[in-house]
Amino acid sequence: MSDHDLSSGNSDVAQNLRDIQDNINAACKAADRDPDAVTLVCVSKNHEADHVRTALVEGRRVFGENRVQEAAGKWPGLRDEFPDVELHLIGPLQTNKVKDAARLFDVIETVDRPKLARALAKHRDATGSCPDLFIQINTGEEPQKAGIAPGDADEFIAMCRDELNLPITGLMCIPPVDEEPAPHFLLLGKIADRRGIAIRSMGMSGDYEAAIRFGATHVRVGTAIFGSRGY
């Protein structure tokens, strides 16, 4: 344990993680699902390395960041201490940052357009390696939000898999903030089912238990673990 674990605030992280795991276990039990089939992605964006380290010390290994630049500053050092970390990119990715993202992240959850898919394939061809990729579905068809429209999802998934041979292992969605999330979780599950995609990344601090009820395999939780993001 480092000295930082005793600083104010960090002790809450350990308790928050225990509470959330209890909630995950209860939601799985209620849905007759195995808790091991649900991965908690600890969303550490806008929190400093010392704060994040508490979750690592608690044994957490799967983390989410929404910006390449921020992850590049924070994670190489933490990875030195905890080499078995699995880092997910959960924010939009510009094609000119594909190289950096592929180096930093184990999973990119936000593949959302043909241009980005092609850039990832090109990088894979050049380097021989590629992170696991999830496709982000804009289930609410919100114009300001990233993600492929549900009506275009099947064609885009087919292109990524069949034409570009990309490792598409999951789907991800962020339901509109002002709507009941259940229909969005259902829609994501339907697309995943018909494309034979096992991983479903859905549910955040406010709705991860509901997401588990609808088949989430990955829940992305930030505020409920680390507190509010003051920035």
Ligand SMILES: *Cc1c(COP(=O)(O)O)cnc(C)c1O
């Ligand atoms: C920030 C963020 C989260 C975590 O949200 P909280 O409400 O803080 O749990 C999950 N997913 C994505 C894509 C995010 O950007």
